[in-house]
Amino acid sequence: MNGPTLQVQMLGQFTLRYGDRTISDSDDRSRRVWSLLAYMIYNHGRSFAQEELIHLYWSNGEKSADPGNALKSIFHRIRTALDKLQPGLGRLLIRRKAGRYFWNNVIPLSLDIEDFEAHFHAAEAAGDDDVRLAEYQAALALYAGDPLPRMTDEIWTIPIVAYYHSLYTRTAAGAIELLEKQERTAEAVALCHQAIHIEPYQEDLYEHLMHGLLRTGDMKGAMSVYEEISELLFAHFGVMPSETLRTLYRQATRTVNDRTLTMDEVCSQLAEPAPHGxxxxxxxxxxxxxxxxxxxxxxxxxxxxxxxxxxxxxxxxxxxxxxxxxxxxxxxxxxxxxxxxxxxxxxxxxxxxxxxxxxxxxxxxxxxxxxxxxxxxxxxxxxxxxxxxxxxxxxx
The missing domain is CATH 3.30.70.270 (Reverse transcriptase/Diguanylate cyclase domain)
Incomplete structure (x- = not known):
């Protein structure tokens, strides 16, 4: 079918864009409407029996006098939402045949999580460092956050979030190592900060970040990073940072002057800034x-x-x-x-x-x-x- 591509973003938010129109799960609509729409798009190569979808959404103890009609009502609301992108689009994309629901792939679909995964696998298969880094960076540019953040309490999203989060950490780690290998320290540091925002508990990222800050001479920044991860690990797991991080912290606290000092200067540096009583x-x-x-x-x-x-x-x-x-x-x-x-x-x-x-x-x-x-x-x-x-x- 000729026409624009339906662009779907699931990373960081759930948004559908068709031409110059956009709809999002931040709109004031039922959570189940958006969840089922996301489920259909994520599985756009499959078809579903009515019973399977009823089990997915009404098997956790929630009661419905007539789940079959409730499901039809949700699909009606999904089609109405899709019609905002273009009149008639909902009935074209959400189809039912022989008692099974399916997403009609008649309109080209661009799904960011599929593009992200494709770039990741291309990077892993590349034999050249520059090509690998370019693919990693293309994948990272798409990762605005974990998939479907408004649906984290849906059972079906749990393995999806875990899978793509794991791919992201591997992608970030691969890109950071290549940037360090090419001595692009400032870019590696910036990527570490971005990755820590998404994965705040992975000590390897803090290790790379502290290494980068030490290379650039930012001792205070490296100390601040250590204090951040130390407080985080204490608060959530009751453990201390690894010996590697502690070694980097000790390295950051060392002050080596690049000129000869007088005794007065040495005493000034040794003095406690604001002694406590x-x-x-x-x-x-x-x-x-x-x-x-x-x-x-x-x-x-x-x-x-x-x-x-x-x-x-x-x-x-x-x-x-x-x-x-x-x-x-x-x-x-x-x-x-x-x-x-x-x-x-x-x-x-x-x-x-x-x-x-x-x-x-x-x-x-x-x-x-x-x-x-x-x-x-x-x-x-x-x-x-x-x-x-x-x-x-x-x-x-």
Whole structure:
């Protein structure tokens, strides 16, 4: 059939464009109308018995006195929506024959998820790096987001979203590696930022991003990226970033001057910018360094030091829900920082624990400090569901 191509976007949104007219699932229409329309288009090479579609949409416990007529009503509304693109288009595209519904492919159809997948497979099959990168980039340009974002609670979309999301991460990773190979660092960094927006939990992307930022000399940017992924992993999984990311973070924090410094300049750089009246708070990695330095010191001078592990749990020892744990941990950090000496050091070492270094304190005094912190927390937050326990151990 002569005429324009029906352009369908499913990545990031669901939109149909025919000529100069557009309809979208953001329009004020029934969710089931758009879901069934998307299902028909995604499976535009198949036909469906009425029973199959009824099972798809009415098998989750939702009741209908007459699902057959309800299905016909939905198809009528789909045809009415398609008619907005061109009068009569709905009846032309949504057909029924021998009791089966099907999408009529008489009008050329351009489906972005099919184009995306085609570019991905072309990239994987290419033997030349430039061709492979061009295909990866063409695929990435189409990926405006995961498929059908307004339909994520539909059972049939779950494997589709997972499949294309996986293809996207492989596409982004392949393109980033080729850009790095060609030393196109700025483009690799920009792509990492885009990919993290879609896949925020893949540590490999943060690793590539930190590498790129370090190459460009953006140490603060690399540190910020580490802090972002660290907070994200703590918040959602209760784990720390990988050793590779921690190594990159330590590399980013190193400052090497490109000229000879005076003693005054060195002292200025070493000084704490805004010293706090209480204990020092640092990242766990830096706590390890301070711990080892203190251990060397007491091995030489014979002084004593202790570490205290403060843990938060629920009343019966179970893990607190995140809505209670997060504020409790934040409150505990502030309280501990304000109630310890300036020479003490604290760091968060797990999702529900702080580790405290108490230099020049014996075991009995360290236990008294811990008891005082626990009592102060309960006085300050008497209605908190959090329960504190501690362990004190001599530094060795």
């Amino acid at each position: 209480g204990a020092m708070v640092c990242e766990y990695d830096f706590f390890k360094i301070l711990y080892r330095a203190e251990a060397r010191s007491i091995a030489r001078n014979g002084h004593s030091a202790n570490i205290c592990l403060l843990s938060i749990s629920g009343k019966d020892g179970e893990m607190l829900a995140r809505r209670s744990l997060d504020p409790a941990m934040n409150n505990l950090q502030v309280l501990v920082q304000n109630n310890l000496r300036r020479g003490d050091v604290i760091a968060r070492c797990s999702i529900s624990q702080y580790i405290i270094l108490l230099p020049q304190a014996n075991y009995e005094n360290s236990r008294m400090v811990a008891d005082r912190l626990v009592s102060a927390f309960y006085r300050r937050y008497p209605h908190s569901p959090a329960r504190l326990r501690y362990t004190v151990q001599p530094l060795t």
